[in-house]
Amino acid sequence: xxxxxxxxxxxxxxxxxxxxxxxxxxxxxxxxxxxxxxxxxxxxxxxxxxxxxxxxxxxxxxxxxxxxxxxxxxxxxxxxxxxxxxxxxxxxxxxxxxxxxxxxxxxxxxxx
Amino acid sequence: xxxxxxxxxxxxxxxxxxxxxxxxxxxxxxxxxxxxxxxxxxxxxxxxxxxxxxxxxxxxxxxxxxxxxxxxxxxxxxxxxxxxxxxxxxxxxxxxxxxxxxxxxxxxx
Numbered sequence: 001x002x003x004x005x006x007x008x009x010x011x012x013x014x015x016x017x018x019x020x021x022x023x024x025x026x027x028x029x030x031x032x033x034x035x036x037x038x039x040x041x042x043x044x045x046x047x048x049x050x051x052x053x054x055x056x057x058x059x060x061x062x063x064x065x066x067x068x069x070x071x072x073x074x075x076x077x078x079x080x081x082x083x084x085x086x087x088x089x090x091x092x093x094x095x096x097x098x099x100x101x102x103x104x105x106x107x108x109x110x111x112x
Numbered sequence: 113x114x115x116x117x118x119x120x121x122x123x124x125x126x127x128x129x130x131x132x133x134x135x136x137x138x139x140x141x142x143x144x145x146x147x148x149x150x151x152x153x154x155x156x157x158x159x160x161x162x163x164x165x166x167x168x169x170x171x172x173x174x175x176x177x178x179x180x181x182x183x184x185x186x187x188x189x190x191x192x193x194x195x196x197x198x199x200x201x202x203x204x205x206x207x208x209x210x211x212x213x214x215x216x217x218x219x220x221x
Contacts, residue, residue, distance in 0.1 A: 004155075033209075035211075040213055041213065042116075042199070042210075042211040042212055042213045042214065043156070043199070043201070043211040044211070045207075045209050048207060050206060050207075056207055058207065058209075059210075090155050090156070092155075097206040098143050098144060098203065098206065099144065099161065100144075100146055100158045100161045101146070101158070101209075102158060103148075103155035103156045103157070103158075104155050105154060105155050106153075106154070106155050
């Protein structure tokens with residue numbers, strides 16, 4: 001089992017460009033999450049999907065959109081990137097809405 | 113207002129020197145408290161889940177405990193390979209997850 005995979009690993013964008021971060025899990029989990037991690041601030045929840053077909057905002061959703069493509073895949077889209085979105089992005093999944101989450105390796109995004 | 117506070121921010125230990133990391137939380141209606149280990153450049157790795165006060169979980173040199181307002185991660189006789197950042201997270205409601213900023217542990221041989 002690969003667990004949670006994310007692509008790309010690294011990305012550099014110019015302000016105003018758009019991109020989609022991809023995430024997939026092979027653990028047959030129902031719930032999936034997107035976080036950002038910034039120095040000194042801990043992980044912050046951007047969006048989550050409790051189950052296939054549903055998505056909800058987390059703590060810091062502004063400037064992002066998500067799509068739960070199917071049970072395995074959950075993508076995060078930046079429509080118009082801003083320097084404030086420079087961060088490391090992690091995708092995670094959990095069996096259900098309550099319980100431990102399993103994280104992917106992360107995407108390091110720099111917006112210039 | 114911080115929901116989860118971890119202390120200390122950094123901890124340096126000699127190999128074999130036991131210690132504890134603290135995670136205090138202010139949320140009510142806790143659904144779960146989670147401990148993770150994160151190595152540089154990698155995603156957090158799940159360690160323990162605690163659901164109710166008095167609960168304890170143990171794995172190798174690590175033991176996690178939970179009270180009504182805080183959790184401790186006890187490290188017994190640590191080795192250099194235990195060096196990492198340890199993260200605490202709390203969940204309340206289905207969409208409320210809060211992570212602490214972590215404790216960076218450095219174990220010297």
